[in-house]
Amino acid sequence: MSNVVDLGFFDAIQASMENEATTKDNIRSAVRELDRTNRNITAVLNRVHSSSKDQVPALCAQARIYFSDIQTHISDLTKLVPTHQYYKYNGLWSGPMQQACFLATLTMYLEHERLITVEELEGFFAVKVDLDNKITDFQISVEEFLHGVVSLTNELSRLAVNAVTSGDFTRPVRIGKFLKELYSGFQLLNLKNDSLRKRFDGIKYDIKKVEEIIYDLTVRKLIVANTEPVLEVTGTGAEVQS
Amino acid sequence: MEDVDMETPPASLTELADSSLAVQQQASKGDMIRSNLGKSTLQDFGYFRDILEEHHDRRERIIKVSRDINNFSKKMIFALHRAEPKDYLPQFSAASEALIEFKEKHATVLKLFHRVAIELRGSNYYRYQRSISGAFQEYIEAMTLEYYLVHGKLMPKSALEADLVFTTTAEQMANPDLIIAIGQSPFAGEGRSGGGGGGQRGKFNKDSRKRPYNKDREDAPKRPANPTSAGEPASRPSASTSAFDGSHFTAPASPMIIETDQTTPSVPVPATTTSPTVQLTLEVTDEDYLLGIADLTGELMRLAINTLGQSLMPTLQDEDVSILSPEQRVQHILQFLRDIKSGFDGLSLTKMSPISKKMGVLKQSLQKIELACYNVKVRGAEYPPEVLRQMLMSGQDLGGGGGGGDSGIAGNEDEE
Numbered sequence: 163m164s165n166v167v168d169l170g171f172f173d174a175i176q177a178s179m180e181n182e183a184t185t186k187d188n189i190r191s192a193v194r195e196l197d198r199t200n201r202n203i204t205a206v207l208n209r210v211h212s213s214s215k216d217q218v219p220a221l222c223a224q225a226r227i228y229f230s231d232i233q234t235h236i237s238d239l240t241k242l243v244p245t246h247q248y249y250k251y252n253g254l255w256s257g258p259m260q261q262a263c264f265l266a267t268l269t270m271y272l273e274h275e276r277l278i279t280v281e282e283l284e285g286f287f288a289v290k291v292d293l294d295n296k297i298t299d300f301q302i303s304v305e306e307f308l309h310g311v312v313s314l315t316n317e318l319s320r321l322a323v324n325a326v327t328s329g330d331f332t333r334p335v336r337i338g339k340f341l342k343e344l345y346s347g348f349q350l351l352n353l354k355n356d357s358l359r360k361r362f363d364g365i366k367y368d369i370k371k372v373e374e375i376i377y378d379l380t381v382r383k384l385i386v387a388n389t390e391p392v393l394e395v396t397g398t399g400a401e402v403q404s
Numbered sequence: 405m406e407d408v409d410m411e412t413p414p415a416s417l418t419e420l421a422d423s424s425l426a427v428q429q430q431a432s433k434g435d436m437i438r439s440n441l442g443k444s445t446l447q448d449f450g451y452f453r454d455i456l457e458e459h460h461d462r463r464e465r466i467i468k469v470s471r472d473i474n475n476f477s478k479k480m481i482f483a484l485h486r487a488e489p490k491d492y493l494p495q496f497s498a499a500s501e502a503l504i505e506f507k508e509k510h511a512t513v514l515k516l517f518h519r520v521a522i523e524l525r526g527s528n529y530y531r532y533q534r535s536i537s538g539a540f541q542e543y544i545e546a547m548t549l550e551y552y553l554v555h556g557k558l559m560p561k562s563a564l565e566a567d568l569v570f571t572t573t574a575e576q577m578a579n580p581d582l583i584i585a586i587g588q589s590p591f592a593g594e595g596r597s598g599g600g601g602g603g604q605r606g607k608f609n610k611d612s613r614k615r616p617y618n619k620d621r622e623d624a625p626k627r628p629a630n631p632t633s634a635g636e637p638a639s640r641p642s643a644s645t646s647a648f649d650g651s652h653f654t655a656p657a658s659p660m661i662i663e664t665d666q667t668t669p670s671v672p673v674p675a676t677t678t679s680p681t682v683q684l685t686l687e688v689t690d691e692d693y694l695l696g697i698a699d700l701t702g703e704l705m706r707l708a709i710n711t712l713g714q715s716l717m718p719t720l721q722d723e724d725v726s727i728l729s730p731e732q733r734v735q736h737i738l739q740f741l742r743d744i745k746s747g748f749d750g751l752s753l754t755k756m757s758p759i760s761k762k763m764g765v766l767k768q769s770l771q772k773i774e775l776a777c778y779n780v781k782v783r784g785a786e787y788p789p790e791v792l793r794q795m796l797m798s799g800q801d802l803g804g805g806g807g808g809g810d811s812g813i814a815g816n817e818d819e820e
Binding site for chain 2: 178280347352
């Protein structure tokens with residue numbers, strides 16, 4: 163009457179669960195490395211808030227050195243993820259990956275004052291972005307990239323405050339214009355009620371903050387509304403875009 | 405959208421470990437988008453929207469199918485509870501109304517799995533795993549219960565997976581509705597199934613929902629009559645036939661959909677023998693299997709209590725010598741449950757694991773049966789059988805059983 167259950171089968175399941183745990187541990191330690199480099203870059207880029215605008219290119223160059231480390235960490239990670247199992251372990255790295263996307267996006271913005279393109283992002287990490295919902299091996303998902311962009315809006319609203327403090331009154335105007343462009347981009351997305359949606363809802367507060375700065379500056383005649391600086395800005399913006 | 409990737413040989417796609425090659429292979433669509441990106445922010449976001457939308461739409465479809473599978477699996481379980489013990493003997497199973505219903509529902513569920521297998525190819529298996537795993541667990545629960553009732557054993561995972569091999573034609577790949585339609589009218593929203601008693605929630609447009617399944621059933625009258633007919637080649641080791649061994653199909657190391665290109669299939673595919681078919685294998689993850697078994701224990705508890713109730717009904721006894729007596733059956737279920745429990749106890753699980761949450765339910769089910777046996781033993785002489793039966797069925801705690809459950813069931817075969 164006993165032996166109706168083959169206990170050996172539970173051993174097999176135990177073994178396969180242990181295997182999976184090992185894979186997860188390996189991925190976790192690779193992700194930890196990625197996270198560490200992320201923090202190094204964050205530390206470098208944080209200095210924009212306390213630097214004058216001529217120091218910014220030097221900071222970006224310094225940050226870019228670290229991105230080669232990020233490439234190494236990501237390629238280590240790539241090797242750990244079995245084909246077709248990207249989404250099984252996705253949760254383990256998606257946070258640091260979003261942060262890395264944000265850092266690349268921020269670097270690119272500080273250098274050129276525009277949104278990073280997908281190809282440039284791929285250049286930063288030497289990994290493709292998943293543009294057709296067909297991941298077989300490691301790629302960056304569009305969501306991760308968009309999360310990075312949302313983080314950028316948050317960072318830029320802070321930069322607008324600090325730019326004023328350090329005497330750069332035109333930057334907030336440029337940032338305001340850029341954020342509105344991003345916002346209308348995000349409005350095109352039909353977001354579900356997920357984390358991206360929640361973070362997208364926060365963008366409007368960043369825009370509001372920047373608008374208040376512009377208002378303060380305008381009221382005090384520190385910038386002339388809709389004339390000189392703005393025209394100058396649209397001029398540079400167009401050059402970069404083309 | 406699915407026909408695009410049929411052009412590239414899927415078999416070679418799965419083999420590619422080298423990412424650069426893989427990117428080349430899947431090129432067309434992604435690279436086309438990539439070359440269009442970077443012109444303006446708004447245009448880029450338009451592309452991002454399409455990418456995200458494709459993903460969300462697919463998930464919605466999977467969730468719809470998943471709900472339907474869930475629903476039908478529940479009906480399979482109800483049908484199994486309705487069947488009499490003798491129905492599970494090979495010579496009677498074809499005549500049992502409940503088991504015929506079970507087989508019908510099973511065939512529908514397999515078609516639903518076939519449909520969803522197309523969506524779950526490649527990485528998508530894990531991408532949408534959370535959406536489908538509930539359906540898997542319910543299905544596993546139904547199948548393992550049936551397997552236990554027929555074979556008296558725990559259904560191995562390989563036998564479960566042997567059912568989930570689907571031969572798909574290019575036409576079906578392009579239009580999954582050819583396999584089985586799910587409710588897709590945009591206004592009805594919820595993809596509840598319409599067959600039979602699924603209407604409790606009242607959320608869906610009954611008419612549009614009812615049609616696909618019923619139509620399907622009419623189209624294939626062969627299925628209830630002879631479930632293993634040529635219509636669904638790889639899919640049906642039927643309920644009453646012996647367990648599919650499963651050893652002849654090589655299971656890959658990890659659960660996912662494996663695509664094998666078969667240009668000229670040896671299995672007969674009606675009407676479309678010339679077109680190339682793709683074999684999709686839907687695998688069962690260890691976790692879903694374990695969770696399905698944990699759910700099974702709840703059903704076994706119900707079965708045991710019902711059986712115990714039958715043991716108190718003198719009319720139903722000794723009609724066929726080849727069936728175990730109700731008391732023996734309860735003992736068998738108890739032994740089965742204890743074996744399962746000791747199997748689960750051997751696993752080292754983290755507190756977070758969903759399996760350890762279900763362990764509590766397993767323990768409760770077992771204790772409930774043990775206590776019921778104890779009560780029948782102790783109080784059997786004090787109450788008329790009919791009253792005792794009523795008490796058992798209503799799940800009433802007859803009191804006093806506290807910690808005494810274990811000692812009570814030591815040897816109650818000789819009761820009455």
